Amino acid sequence: xxxxxxxxxxxxxxxxxxxxxxxxxxxKAIPGDPFSSEKMADPVIIENIKAKYGxxxxxxxxxxxxxxxxxxxxxxISYMKKGLTTNDIISSGFPYSLRxxxxxxxxxxxxxxxxxxxxALRQNKIIDRVLMILATLGATIxxxxxxxxxxxxxxxxxxxxxxxxxxxxxxxxxxxxxxxxFSLAYVVRLMRTSTLDVLNQDxxxxxxxxxxxxxxxxxxxxxxxxxxxxxxxxxxxxxxLITGSFVVEKVFGIPGIGNLxxxxxLNRDYTLIMGITVFFAVILVICxxxxxILYVLIDPRIKYQ
Amino acid sequence: xxxxxxxxRHLHTSFFTHLGEVKAIRDVSFHVDKSEIIxxxxxxxxxxxxxxxxxxxxxAYPGKVTEGEILFKGEDLLKKKKREMRKIQGxxxxxxxxxxxxxxxxxxxxxxxxxxxxxTHKKMGKAEANERAVEMLRMxxxxxxxxxxxxxxxxxxxxxxxxxxxxxxxxxxxxxxxADEPTTALDVTIQAQVLALMKELNERLGTATILxxxxxxxxxxxxxxxxxxxxxxxxxxxxxxxxxYEPRHPYTMGLLNSVPKVNGEQSKQRLVPILGTPPDMLxxxxxCPFYPRCKFxxxxxxxxxxxxxQLSGTHxxxxxxxxxxxxxxxxxxxxxxxxxxx
Numbered sequence: 283x284x285x286x287x288x289x290x291x292x293x294x295x296x297x298x299x300x301x302x303x304x305x306x307x308x309x310k311a312i313p314g315d316p317f318s319s320e321k322m323a324d325p326v327i328i329e330n331i332k333a334k335y336g337x338x339x340x341x342x343x344x345x346x347x348x349x350x351x352x353x354x355x356x357x358x359i360s361y362m363k364k365g366l367t368t369n370d371i372i373s374s375g376f377p378y379s380l381r382x383x384x385x386x387x388x389x390x391x392x393x394x395x396x397x398x399x400x401x402a403l404r405q406n407k408i409i410d411r412v413l414m415i416l417a418t419l420g421a422t423i424x425x426x427x428x429x430x431x432x433x434x435x436x437x438x439x440x441x442x443x444x445x446x447x448x449x450x451x452x453x454x455x456x457x458x459x460x461x462x463x464f465s466l467a468y469v470v471r472l473m474r475t476s477t478l479d480v481l482n483q484d485x486x487x488x489x490x491x492x493x494x495x496x497x498x499x500x501x502x503x504x505x506x507x508x509x510x511x512x513x514x515x516x517x518x519x520x521x522x523l524i525t526g527s528f529v530v531e532k533v534f535g536i537p538g539i540g541n542l543x544x545x546x547x548l549n550r551d552y553t554l555i556m557g558i559t560v561f562f563a564v565i566l567v568i569c570x571x572x573x574x575i576l577y578v579l580i581d582p583r584i585k586y587q
Numbered sequence: 588x589x590x591x592x593x594x595x596r597h598l599h600t601s602f603f604t605h606l607g608e609v610k611a612i613r614d615v616s617f618h619v620d621k622s623e624i625i626x627x628x629x630x631x632x633x634x635x636x637x638x639x640x641x642x643x644x645x646x647a648y649p650g651k652v653t654e655g656e657i658l659f660k661g662e663d664l665l666k667k668k669k670r671e672m673r674k675i676q677g678x679x680x681x682x683x684x685x686x687x688x689x690x691x692x693x694x695x696x697x698x699x700x701x702x703x704x705x706x707t708h709k710k711m712g713k714a715e716a717n718e719r720a721v722e723m724l725r726m727x728x729x730x731x732x733x734x735x736x737x738x739x740x741x742x743x744x745x746x747x748x749x750x751x752x753x754x755x756x757x758x759x760x761x762x763x764x765x766a767d768e769p770t771t772a773l774d775v776t777i778q779a780q781v782l783a784l785m786k787e788l789n790e791r792l793g794t795a796t797i798l799x800x801x802x803x804x805x806x807x808x809x810x811x812x813x814x815x816x817x818x819x820x821x822x823x824x825x826x827x828x829x830x831x832y833e834p835r836h837p838y839t840m841g842l843l844n845s846v847p848k849v850n851g852e853q854s855k856q857r858l859v860p861i862l863g864t865p866p867d868m869l870x871x872x873x874x875c876p877f878y879p880r881c882k883f884x885x886x887x888x889x890x891x892x893x894x895x896x897q898l899s900g901t902h903x904x905x906x907x908x909x910x911x912x913x914x915x916x917x918x919x920x921x922x923x924x925x926x927x928x929x
Contacts, residue, residue, distance in 0.1 A: 483689065484684060484686060484689040484690045485689060485690055485691055485692040485693070487645060487647075487684065487690075488682075488684060488690045488691065488692070488752075489692065490645055490676070491643060491645055491676055491677060491681070491682040491684075492676065492677035492681075492703065492704050492707070492755070493672075493673040493674065493675065493676030493677035493678055493704075493707060493708065494673070494677070494703065494707055495673065495707070498703075498707070502695075503692050503695075506694050506695075507692070507693075507694060580694065581693075581694060582693070582694065582696075582739040582741070583693055583739070583741050
């Protein structure tokens with residue numbers, strides 16, 4: 283087991299290095315630079331600015347410094363936000379996105395698994411049909427529609443939640459629900475399908491033939507098998523949810539990291555783009571790693587070697 | 588007379604599909620005495636598995652018993668509530684299934700799946716149940732059971748899994764074991780081992796057994812009595828000797844002719860297939876389900892329900908050829924000797 287984890291960590295590090303290199307190459311390959319749109323005619327000033335950020339050095343040297351700094355957790359200084367480092371900017375935005383993401387994930391897992399099983403047990407009955415229609419709506423209606431709809435109903439008409447910002451916990455309700463909807467719709471479907479599949483397995487018939495009480499058949503034999511596909515999905519889902527959504531953060535006025543990322547791209551803030559990209563990549567790789575380890579613990583058929 | 592354990596009377600089971608009612612079993616009656624092994628033999632779709640699932644109360648939607656009685660120790664299982672049935676399932680009646688590869692839950696250890704039965708039915712504690720699981724695994728011939736009890740199903744071979752299934756089924760000391768094609772998915776040598784094990788455990792523990800199989804050879808090797816099913820009905824019932832040496836139903840004769848012989852002159856002869864295909868149970872033929880394929884069919888076979896002819900205390904046949912007024916056909920007379928006739 284330990285050996286397996288070490289092996290996976292090493293391969294995770296290689297993955298991250300690969301993503302970093304790719305990001306670096308892409309950033310250098312796009313024509314133009316952060317300062318090309320500045321209204322500074324004087325080439326001397328531009329040269330000076332470039333020299334300040336080390337952009338005048340050979341690419342290989344820039345690449346080496348980039349890897350070295352990142353390995354030490356230093357993501358560099360922002361080109362566009364004067365006096366702020368990338369680390370400052372990420373740590374100012376990430377907590378909001380993280381909080382929303384964690385709660386949204388909890389919501390997705392609890393409700394998704396619960397309703398998925400309900401739908402499977404009542405296959406083709408009214409409750410199943412209703413849940414499947416809702417799941418289709420949840421997966422197809424874009425989040426800005428949900429977000430504005432939510433604000434319209436709960437903020438404008440009912441006045442229960444603030445229309446902007448996250449000054450108190452009420453401000454989180456909307457973002458959490460709206461962020462969760464898409465994944466929730468997906469997990470309900472996934473859980474329904476896998477539960478139906480498991481219910482038809484021979485070992486469930488064996489479990490019933492053993493005269494086990496229904497809660498044990500469902501809770502032990504069905505659940506543990508049916509949840510496997512959902513576990514696989516948890517990794518990427520959790521990573522996506524805690525890294526924030528631009529749309530949700532924009533509509534609800536949250537200074538989260540999704541918003542920052544989009545702005546950094548619009549501003550061509552190289553260091554910030556690279557910093558956030560690598561940060562996201564690390565989060566995704568860690569989430570997937572955790573899920574893989576979890577999977578081994580749940581399913582004995584998966585070999586660690 | 589031996590004690591009656593299970594008495595199935597006039598059982599009808601149907602599946603209500605969107606195409607219509609599929610009458611999988613029509614008027615099936617049989618009994619199992621204490622400690623005996625009976626075989627239910629028939630080809631695919633003859634209703635043998637449905638019979639066993641009906642007895643177990645495990646019919647899945649849309650299957651339903653529509654008529655009849657299943658008396659187990661004198662009590663009608665069909666009248667029992669689900670909760671009461673659960674006290675019988677896995678405890679007094681156990682079942683093992685065709686495919687040991689898929690019949691064990693892949694995520695739990697063999698030991699866990701055996702002790703589960705003991706926790707549920709015998710209220711055993713952890714240590715005691717575990718000890719019993721080890722003991723059961725040893726009894727079914729699994730080497731180093733103390734270690735194997737912690738193994739997962741995928742670490743077992745097919746034969747070992749079926750042994751583990753048998754250990755699981757017998758751990759609660761049931762009165763009746765229903766084995767639904769327990770050897771079909773196994774290699775021939777393993778088949779023989781598993782059958783021998785079942786016979787041995789039957790003698791040692793006195794567990795009555797219903798062996799469901801499409802293989803007459805399997806049934807003959809361990810069964811005291813054999814029921815031959817076709818098209819959801821029982822065609823012939825008798826002791827193993829009666830079925831093999833005095834078959835009276837043309838279908839039984841056909842089955843015997845299609846079993847390969849291994850020694851003597853007979854092994855050089857071609858097998859005789861039963862021509863035609865099994866009946867469509869959505870629209871089963873009236874009268875005898877076998878008449879479309881039967882060499883000896885007469886007009887009555889197609890139109891009338893065939894009565895049962897009791898030939899001896901243990902031997903009964905549903906065929907007009909056993910009627911006292913039936914026409915004498917030479918070929919039929921010749922085959923009356925069963926596997927001796929050739």
